[in-house]
Amino acid sequence: MAAATVVAAGIGGGLITPSVAGAQDYGPSTCRQGYVWRVARASDLVCVTPQTRTDTANDNALAPGRTLPNGYCKQGYVWREAWGSDDLTCVTPQTRAQARYDNSQADDRRLAVRLWITSENGTLKVSGDHFNVNGPVRLVFSGAVNRSWTITATRHAGHAGGSFGFIPGFTGPCAPGNPNSRVRAVDLTSGRSTAYVPFVYCVRFD
Numbered sequence: 034m035a036a037a038t039v040v041a042a043g044i045g046g047g048l049i050t051p052s053v054a055g056a057q058d059y060g061p062s063t064c065r066q067g068y069v070w071r072v073a074r075a076s077d078l079v080c081v082t083p084q085t086r087t088d089t090a091n092d093n094a095l096a097p098g099r100t101l102p103n104g105y106c107k108q109g110y111v112w113r114e115a116w117g118s119d120d121l122t123c124v125t126p127q128t129r130a131q132a133r134y135d136n137s138q139a140d141d142r143r144l145a146v147r148l149w150i151t152s153e154n155g156t157l158k159v160s161g162d163h164f165n166v167n168g169p170v171r172l173v174f175s176g177a178v179n180r181s182w183t184i185t186a187t188r189h190a191g192h193a194g195g196s197f198g199f200i201p202g203f204t205g206p207c208a209p210g211n212p213n214s215r216v217r218a219v220d221l222t223s224g225r226s227t228a229y230v231p232f233v234y235c236v237r238f239d
Contacts, residue, residue: 063144065194066165066222071135073115073122080142081135089115092124099123141193148218148227157203157232161186161218162196168222172199176214177234183221203234 064070064080071081073089081089092113099110106112106123113122115132124132145163152158164170164186173181186195212231219226 061143061145063223063225065142065144065163066168068142071115073113073120073132077116079115079135079139085131085135088128092122092128096122096124144194144220144223144225146218146220146225146227148216148230150216150230150232156200158198158200159216159218159230160196160198161227162189162192162194164195164197164218164220165222166195168195168220170195170197171219171221172201172216173219174201174214174216175229176212178203178214186220 062070062078062080067082068080069083069086071077071079071086071089073079073093099107100121100123101107104121109125110123111126111129112118112120113124113129113132114120115122115136143163144165146161147163148159148161150157150159159172161170166186166188168186169183170186171181171183180201182199182201184197184199186197189196189198210233212233214234215229215231217227217229
């Protein structure tokens with residue numbers, strides 16, 4: 034993944050303010066901006082468009098009139114199978130196809146905000162995915178180094194949602210040792226933050 038473009042930089046982390054006031058964090062099942070839970074049943078947390086959720090609720094309400102006494106569907110309707118073969122809600126074939134498509138996109142639409150650290154040619158690289166697409170992300174470094182950068186999470190093949198790969202440019206090579214710094218990423222659209230990831234801040238030896 035290519036390194037992200039720096040939008041702004043600052044010392045000391047600065048104030049982190051989400052652009053959406055009062056955004057709620059529902060853990061791993063939080064949806065990216067523009068998506069909501071489908072709720073075909075209470076535990077159905079697949080992220081879909083608001084229109085699909087409305088259509089799903091309507092299908093649930095209309096299901097009794099589309100179902101034969103033996104449990105099969107009337108002509109023109111099929112089982113939805115939104116969560117497998119035990120979803121026997123009768124819907125149109127197009128609706129079942131939509132449910133299957135939404136299931137296939139479920140992971141990409143979650144605001145899971147993952148963060149990890151790798152080394153690229155001996156240089157520290159901070160990467161993340163499952164952020165809001167084209168949304169600002171604040172990287173906050175603390176410990177032996179205190180800095181922050183705001184970057185943009187964009188689409189990259191092989192990574193869910195908005196993702197990035199950022200090289201802060203800390204000096205090297207590194208002396209072996211225990212982690213003395215940490216970094217976290219904040220999705221500024223929602224205010225959701227990753228956990229801190231520890232790393233060894235490089236100390237230069239000439």
